[in-house]
Amino acid sequence: MRKIIYRSILFLFIFLQVTIMYINSASQVNAATFTTGYTTMTNSRFSYLGAVASTVTGGAKNVTIKTSAHSDNDTGNLFPGDAVCFSNLSSNGCNSNTTYTVGQVLNASSFNVSTGITGGLVADDRVVASQSSRLAISFTPTDVTGVTNLRVYVPAATTNNADGIPDAGKFDANTLGTDITATGVLSISGGSATITNASATYTTTTLGGSKYHNILVPVGTLAAGTQYTFTIGHASTVKDRFINPSPSGTSHTRGVGDKMVITIQTEDASANIIDKADTGITPNDGVFVSAYVPTSVTWTISSVAASQSKCGTTTSIATTADNTSGVTVPYGTIFNSETFFNAAHTHTVTTNAGGGYVLQVTEDGALKKDGSSPSIADGTCDGSCSTTTAAAWATATNNGFGYTLAGTNAAFSNPNYKVFDSTGFQTIASNTSTISGDTVDVCYRLSVDGTQQAGLYYNKLTYQAYPRF
Known part of the structure; x- marks a missing residue:
């Protein structure tokens, strides 16, 4: 009797392993790797996401930030002329829908804005200076048999990943997701390739325990060996681009970029992967160049x-x-x-x-x-x-x-x-x-x-x- 039970358990174990292997590989039948695959950003500067250190009265211009435990703990990536806004933790977007212009960066923990701050600020209000980017993903297919769709995965925060506020170490979709079918939000160049913008979809997906922005768009005929560039983000409408990440973690070292992976893949009508590439990008701090020319x-x-x-x-x-x-x-x-x-x-x-x-x-x-x-x-x-x-x-x-x-x-x-x-x-x-x-x-x-x-x-x-x- 024990032998029968043991054999039954062994059979079930082997059966389940084979089944799991089959399920996991089903979406990658005949998958290959693009001959080339890389991503460039039109603006690779980190967004800024800090926190107000203490109360700022209405009409005041000077702001002091907290120096620990946040994505940005100093003013190292905040420059004169930057557009900045303030957001309390209980809401999305900028307070009073108002942005300000950074006047001077006074020191490593304080700056001022050119006009008085409406309504004032309290400790822990977020200090936000967003940077946006168009993502240009270049790829050269190896196999184009049965390709009907392009899919791209972009790192996303677990929550609030489309609220228009930068996310530490992740991209925020702003309104890109809701406007994904609008003309100009997605485009492709190279060869005679076309995409069907009106049928594009945007969702968020969890893969391997991490959240991703998931963009899928029907693509026309591709040619093996031809390089294409798939661009995400509108050329002139900033809100229809990804907002760049602020530094990951809470102890960023200035000048050290965050390595991130954006995945692009071609699929057939059954969502089987034909070609795939994990492309690396590394947002980093902006470099502020200054030179004082005295009046003469x-x-x-x-x-x-x-x-x-x-x-x-x-x-x-x-x-x-x-x-x-x-x-x-x-x-x-x-x-x-x-x-x-x-x-x-x-x-x-x-x-x-x-x-x-x-x-x-x-x-x-x-x-x-x-x-x-x-x-x-x-x-x-x-x-x-x-x-x-x-x-x-x-x-x-x-x-x-x-x-x-x-x-x-x-x-x-x-x-x-x-x-x-x-x-x-x-x-x-x-x-x-x-x-x-x-x-x-x-x-x-x-x-x-x-x-x-x-x-x-x-x-x-x-x-x-x-x-x-």
Whole structure:
């Protein structure tokens, strides 16, 4: 009796083993391996998934993140200009459906956003900066007999794998699954291959204890030995792409990628695998490249010779701007009164400041004998100019000392003149963007009364040029 029982058990054991082997291999009848098979990502940068460390009041901009026990525990993969949002643990998607722009990464555990945060945040709210990618899976079939479908398995989180929030070490489908039949979500190139988008399906499947996004699409005739590229993800609609994983685990080392496997296979009408390849991809941290270019202004003052046409007049004397004489307007001996004496300097300005530059001038007072008294009055041109108002000056018997300007960005120009201001700087030229080699002529005019007391008269002009933002 025992022998009969023993033989029965042995028979059942062998039968079950053979049956299991048959079932497990049924979907891989005559399965081969693609000659080539690999996957590329249009963007292989990790998504960012951290957590808020402490309460952030509504309207505030600075956020501090937790530094342990999360997918991202520092700001190493969060860059200025990134789109970021915040999500509480009890809901999917971004709080108030609002995204913000990262302004500055302040340090390894804090950053700020460009606008105040609506409603504030509490500890453990998620910090999310999603990266999306189109997956381009290239393959070269070995056997095309009976092929009717393409199937792709993409690693998925066990839960919440299509909620639009990155998953640690896994891809999130966002709306790709629900829009799988839409034009442009799936495509194929190479040879004359076609796919039937309208019949594509999306599900999630558990294989070997792991969850996968499972995409199946009917495919037209393939040719053995021809390379094809099957692309998942819409070219312009970001929500119809996979969201890239954030780093797996809770202690990611920056610069170390996560190895992942995406499987592509061809199948016949009975779901038997014809060709198959496990392709490897390795998302990694983004590399932030920065270089600071300081704001600068290059500014020179150049001399102008006599008998030159400047500001609509002809210079009477030469000015200097050199190491021997310095920067001067040497009118010299004035033999003729009630006569215009014209001179000029040329200013050249280059700046990389986004707001351009400002060029200004002031004087330490009127031209004074021996720097004291009496003085040659600045005058009022032909009666109505001042330090702030430009007006005509065409009559040499209207004595004084003033200036006019020439240049694209000059504050005013001939025939109008102003007198120099001793109480503060007056703007003589400016622009509102970066500029190279902008020139401004400052043309001086002097006319002396016939009764002006003899002696050496002088004053000092001070110019300044500065960038603005």
